Amino acid sequence: xxxxxxxxxxxxxxxxxxxxxxxxxxxxxxxxxxxxxxxxxxxxxxxxxxxxxxxxxxxxxxxxxxxxxxxxxxxxxxxxxxxxxxxxxxxxxxxxxxxxxxxxxxxxxxxxxxxxxxxxxxxxxxxxxxxxxxxxxxxxxxxxxxxxxxxxxxxxxxxxxxxxxxxxxxxxxxxxxxxxxxxxxxxxxxxxxxxxxxxxxxxxxxxxxxxxxxxxxxxxxxxxxxxxxxxxxxxxxxxxxxxxxxxxxxxxxxxxxxxxxxxxxxxxxxxxxxxxxxxxxxxxxxxxxxxxxxxxxxxxxxxxxxxxxxxxxxxxxxxxxxxxxxxxxxxxxxxxxxxxxxxxxxxxxxxx
Amino acid sequence: xxxxxxxxxxxxxxxxxxxxxxxxxxxxxxxxxxxxxxxxxxxxxxxxxxxxxxxxxxxxxxxxxxxxxxxxxxxxxxxxxxxxxxxxxxxxxxxxxxxxxxxxxxxxxxxxxxxxxxxxxxxxxxxxxxxxxxxxxxxxxxxxxxxxxxxxxxxxxxxxxxxxxxxxxxxxxxxxxxxxxxxxxxxxxxxxxxxxxxxxxxxxxxxxxxxxxxxxxxxxxxxxxxxxxxxxxxxxxxxxxxxxxxxxxxxxxxxxxxxxxxxxxxxxxxxxxxxxxxxxxxxxxxxxxxxxxxxxxxxxxxxxxxxxxxx
Numbered sequence: 063x064x065x066x067x068x069x070x071x072x073x074x075x076x077x078x079x080x081x082x083x084x085x086x087x088x089x090x091x092x093x094x095x096x097x098x099x100x101x102x103x104x105x106x107x108x109x110x111x112x113x114x115x116x117x118x119x120x121x122x123x124x125x126x127x128x129x130x131x132x133x134x135x136x137x138x139x140x141x142x143x144x145x146x147x148x149x150x151x152x153x154x155x156x157x158x159x160x161x162x163x164x165x166x167x168x169x170x171x172x173x174x175x176x177x178x179x180x181x182x183x184x185x186x187x188x189x190x191x192x193x194x195x196x197x198x199x200x201x202x203x204x205x206x207x208x209x210x211x212x213x214x215x216x217x218x219x220x221x222x223x224x225x226x227x228x229x230x231x232x233x234x235x236x237x238x239x240x241x242x243x244x245x246x247x248x249x250x251x252x253x254x255x256x257x258x259x260x261x262x263x264x265x266x267x268x269x270x271x272x273x274x275x276x277x278x279x280x281x282x283x284x285x286x287x288x289x290x291x292x293x294x295x296x297x298x299x300x301x302x303x304x305x306x307x308x309x310x311x312x313x314x315x316x317x318x319x320x321x322x323x324x325x326x327x328x329x330x331x332x333x334x335x336x337x338x339x340x341x342x343x344x345x346x347x348x349x350x351x352x353x354x355x356x357x358x359x360x361x362x363x364x365x366x367x368x369x370x371x372x373x374x375x376x377x378x379x380x381x382x383x384x385x386x387x388x389x390x391x392x393x394x395x396x397x398x399x400x401x402x403x404x405x406x407x408x409x410x411x412x413x414x
Numbered sequence: 415x416x417x418x419x420x421x422x423x424x425x426x427x428x429x430x431x432x433x434x435x436x437x438x439x440x441x442x443x444x445x446x447x448x449x450x451x452x453x454x455x456x457x458x459x460x461x462x463x464x465x466x467x468x469x470x471x472x473x474x475x476x477x478x479x480x481x482x483x484x485x486x487x488x489x490x491x492x493x494x495x496x497x498x499x500x501x502x503x504x505x506x507x508x509x510x511x512x513x514x515x516x517x518x519x520x521x522x523x524x525x526x527x528x529x530x531x532x533x534x535x536x537x538x539x540x541x542x543x544x545x546x547x548x549x550x551x552x553x554x555x556x557x558x559x560x561x562x563x564x565x566x567x568x569x570x571x572x573x574x575x576x577x578x579x580x581x582x583x584x585x586x587x588x589x590x591x592x593x594x595x596x597x598x599x600x601x602x603x604x605x606x607x608x609x610x611x612x613x614x615x616x617x618x619x620x621x622x623x624x625x626x627x628x629x630x631x632x633x634x635x636x637x638x639x640x641x642x643x644x645x646x647x648x649x650x651x652x653x654x655x656x657x658x659x660x661x662x663x664x665x666x667x668x669x670x671x672x673x674x675x676x677x678x679x680x681x682x683x684x685x686x687x688x689x690x691x692x693x694x695x696x697x698x699x700x701x702x703x704x705x706x707x708x709x710x711x712x713x714x715x716x717x718x719x720x721x722x723x724x725x
Contacts, residue, residue, distance in 0.1 A: 118623055146627075153625035160623075167617035168637045170713055180624045215714040231624065 064095035068117070069272055073131035075109075075116050078124060082344040090293040094239065099265065100281040101303075103318070104292035107340060110275045111393055113292070114241045117273075118158055119148055128394040135239070138262045154184040157232040161244040163224035173227055174212030180234040199230040202267075203208065203260055213260070222253035222294060229260060240265075241273045246309065258285055279322050281306060288376070291315050294340050294351035300375030311371075311379035314354045316397050348379065358391045389410040418718040422706070426699045433695045434688070438477055441687055448493035448682045467684075475526035479637050489689035493683045499621065503598040503674060508693075511658030512579060515716060516589035518655050522598040527637075527644065529598075530605025534640075535632050539608060545602065552599025561592035561665045578666045593659055596650050601644055608643050612636040632708035641712055649705040653698035 075087040083188055087109045094100050096099040104108045115121050117133055119140065133140040140151065157180075160166040160213070168176060177199060178192035187195075200208035202228040216224060226244060232240055242261065246254040264287060265272055274285055282303070291299040291314065299312040310316055318337035337356035341347050347354070353363035362368075362382050371384035381390050449455060450461050464470040467490075468479060484492060491502035531543035569577040575588050581627060593634060613636055621631045658672030671690070677687035711718045 120619060120623055149627055150627045151625070152623055158620075158623040160616060160620055162616060166620045168621065168635050169640070169715060171635065179626065183625055217715045228620070231620075235625075310667040 064098070066093045067096045067136055068094040068273075069134040071132050071134070073116060073133060074123065074129035075114065076127045076129050078127060079344075080141070082114070083127075084345055085343050086126055087116065088225070088343075089290075090297050091131075092290050092297060092300060094271050094273060095125060096271050097236070097265075097269045098287040099274055099285055101274045101286035101289045102292055103276060103279060103282055103289060105277060105340065107343075108292040108294040110292050111243055114158070114243050114273060114275050117241060117312060118134070118156060120158075133265040135249075151183070153180050153232075153237070155233045155237055155240065156239045157235065157237040159240065159242040159245045160227075161234045162248040163221055163228050164248065166228055167224055167244070169216055171215070171216055172212070172308070173216065173356055175220070177212070177227070177231050177234055180231060180341055185233045195234070200227075202233070202258075202264065203227070203230045205230075208382050213220055221249055222256060222408070225249060225253075225257050226260060229257075229264070233264060233293065235268075236268065237270060239271045239273065241275070242276070243275045245274075246278070254281070261285065263362060279318060291318065294346060295343055296351060296380065298352065299377075299381075305374065305377035309373070309377070310375070310393075310397065311373055311384060312352075312381045313383075314352045315379075317355070318395055320394070360388065416717050419703070419707075422703050426703065429699055430695060431481075432693070433478075434481065434692060435449060437515055437688060437691045438480055441682075441684055442473065444480065444682065446682045468688075469684075472708075473587055484688065484692055489692070490685040492683055492686050494678075494683040494686070496562055500685050503686065504596075504671065504689060504693055507658070507669055507671040507674065510668060511663070511672060512656050514586055514593065514662075514668065514670065515652075515656035515658065517586055518593035518597070519652060521590060521594035522601055522651070523644075523648070526598040526601025527605050527641070529602040531609055531632060531637060531640075533602065533606040534609035534613060535628070537613075541608075547604070549599040549602045549606075553603070555595065557592050557596060558661045558665060560595050561589065564588045564592055564683075565665070580666075580668045585666075585668075589662050589668060592665075593655060593662050597655065601647065604644050604647060605640060609636055609640040612640045615639075638712060642709065645708055645712060647697045649701040650698065652701040653694065656699060657694050657720075 068325045070093075072090050073087055074085070077086055090109070092100070092115055102113065104110045112121065112126075116126075116128065117135075117140065128141055131141075135156065135224040136152065140148065143151065167173075171373075174193065174196055177196040178189065181187055181195055182189065182194045196212060197208050200211060204224050205211055205223060205407065212262060216227070219227065224391075225248075229245075233383060245261070248255050258281065261272070264270070272285075274282075276282060286301050286303050289300070290297050291306065293314045299306065299310065299315050301309075306315060307319070307409070310319060314336075320334045322334060323333060336355055341351050341354065347364070349365050350356070350359070350363040350368055353359040356363065368380050368382045368385075370378045370380050372378055373384065382388055447469070448467075449460060455463075459473070461470070468476060471479070482490045486499070492498045492500055492503065495503075529545050529548065529554050533549075536542045565577050565588065569575045576585050579585050609632070613632065615636075618631055618636055622628075626635070656671035657675075660672040660676045662668070663670040663672040674686060674690050678685075678690060708716065710718050
């Protein structure tokens with residue numbers, strides 16, 4: 063029933079630095095189906111932003127090197143397109159929402175022009191038509207007094223309003239895929255909720271597929287249909303929101319879920335963290351990259367990189383503990399407690 | 415806007431007073447006087463000359479007279495060239511210097527910005543290296559060397575331009591190029607570095623994500639933001655170039671204002687020193703004001719305000 067619009071296969075992206083080659087994205091594969099929201103979560107430096115920018119080919123080459131793999135967008139390999147062909151994809155079929163609305167708008171260009179520019183470029187429509195459509199978009203993303211606002215400059219907008227403008231620009235050409243790279247990270251919490259609301263509504267209305275990059279699991283629970291967990295340049299677990307939140311398999315996912323702040327916990331309880339730090343990706347470890355930080359690590363975790371094991375039709379995880387011969391490790395007690403809490407809060411709607 | 419300009423004009427008046435005062439005292443501190451020559455003048459003549467120009471008055475009276483005359487815009491007759499009004503000397507030579515200066519400005523800004531932008535567009539590729547080499551040459555070759563090279567090759571060898579003189583447009587090309595070479599190179603470097611900074615910014619990345627092509631990003635998005643430092647440099651450049659260059663005018667024998675700045679000082683020609691200094695200061699201060707107004711047109715975030723209260 064679901065049609066896949068984006069298929070990333072074995073994507074490898076390296077960066078050449080003075081210290082050596084940094085393997086930022088290592089054999090990442092995933093699919094995005096039309097109309098769904100895929101969240102990519104992971105800590106800083108896990109390769110989630112690089113993956114998204116690789117899809118748009120926004121990484122400057124050099125230092126970035128597309129080492130291998132393919133990015134199939136509706137069957138076409140984007141990595142093989144020329145610059146000219148890629149320009150027709152960017153902003154038109156795939157568009158992007160950036161993290162910081164304070165810097166992502168051109169300070170010396172009127173908002174209206176920044177919105178219409180995309181439509182004039184890709185849809186070859188007249189200026190007056192573009193203006194009319196810009197007005198509609200401004201209303202869609204919830205900016206009051208759009209006629210007046212279109213003639214203003216970015217510095218006359220607040221952060222939340224600017225992010226709405228950025229969303230309007232991203233939607234201007236009716237893209238099939240929208241990549242949101244931490245769109246709420248730079249905003250304060252109340253504005254975050256508003257922006258997420260706007261994005262959800264728009265997705266419902268326009269049936270755009272969304273790749274939502276974030277490190278905020280609360281946001282994930284709120285917006286995503288499926289979740290990919292990234293660690294050290296690899297996807298370690300991928301599945302539906304329910305799979306990831308109620309039946310996580312990878313120890314790193316346990317760690318992430320365990321370290322979410324919990325408002326219901328009593329005050330004596332300390333915030334849990336994952337001990338250690340991610341590996342140096344100039345020399346990634348031979349085995350499971352998470353092994354050094356994993357309290358449940360086995361010998362094989364240090365020696366051999368695990369393949370993706372199938373948990374269910376929608377759920378895959380990259381850990382040796384799913385191997386049929388592996389000893390059964392129990393899911394930590396704390397994580398179990400969390401599920402029960404999630405289940406309870408789920409009844410009361412959202413997890414956030 | 416209007417109250418802002420009014421406020422700035424008041425500042426200009428204060429600055430002018432400071433400049434006139436400083437010039438007056440510096441002038442008096444320098445030894446010698448306008449009437450000194452190899453042949454010593456008889457004391458009686460010296461005294462009558464001093465009396466004629468008011469140089470026998472105590473310094474505060476002279477200072478007061480200067481202030482009043484400067485405010486009226488009347489700088490008196492030259493002490494060296496009898497019967498020549500300072501104002502006439504400026505009025506005669508300034509149009510020549512200004513024509514030359516504006517031509518040089520046009521060359522410097524147009525080519526400087528273009529070269530800088532191309533260098534940034536091809537960052538770390540051969541056009542960038544070529545432009546950088548040209549810019550370094552432009553900055554390091556002094557204008558008089560540039561002038562003689564141009565005269566020798568383009569005028570003497572190839573006979574494309576007249577060597578020197580001031581009899582029409584063709585005569586102005588070589589001196590304008592010689593005058594423009596250093597500021598042009600400087601503007602090119604300035605544009606290149608600020609353009610590179612802009613092209614690494616988030617909004618340029620976003621413009622790229624919108625599917626806009628690179629040349630359009632550079633010229634429509636980044637250039638306007640990159641021009642602010644260049645515009646800042648324009649104020650002192652205008653004042654310096656428009657009021658004439660002693661060296662270039664000498665080499666091309668152009669009857670411009672530049673020579674008066676130098677000769678009036680060696681002659682201790684007090685009235686002409688004061689006239690040229692005040693004139694230069696007025697041009698500089700007006701250029702700075704115009705640049706500040708230009709800012710607000712280039713960058714909408716900069717707003718000109720008369721007072722501090724209306725925030």
